Amino acid sequence: MSWNNEPILSDHQLRKLVEHKYQSTGTTLLDPFMQRFWNWFVLKIPTNVAPNLITITGLLVNVVTTLILVFYSPGARQEVRIFVF
Numbered sequence: 117m118s119w120n121n122e123p124i125l126s127d128h129q130l131r132k133l134v135e136h137k138y139q140s141t142g143t144t145l146l147d148p149f150m151q152r153f154w155n156w157f158v159l160k161i162p163t164n165v166a167p168n169l170i171t172i173t174g175l176l177v178n179v180v181t182t183l184i185l186v187f188y189s190p191g192a193r194q195e196v197r198i199f200v201f
Contacts, residue, residue, distance in 0.1 A: 127132070144153065161170065188196045 142148065185196065186192075
């Protein structure tokens with residue numbers, strides 16, 4: 117409730133919220149391939165792992181690899197050597 121005791125959402129807005137149904141649609145050429153990959157990936161992840169943990173892990177991987185690239189090529193103009201383990 118707001119300070120003046122009026123509802124935050126109107127009746128019309130509440131009806132629309134109840135009627136809303138999420139629909140994901142593929143709009144790129146890679147979507148059919150990626151949907152198969154994501155379906156495979158989801159089956160490999162235990163159900164007790166939070167989806168936000170997966171997202172944060174992906175973010176951390178991107179940040180770490182970017183920091184490595186910036187460390188070895190600060191001006192982004194020189195070639196970075198190939199690492200062979």
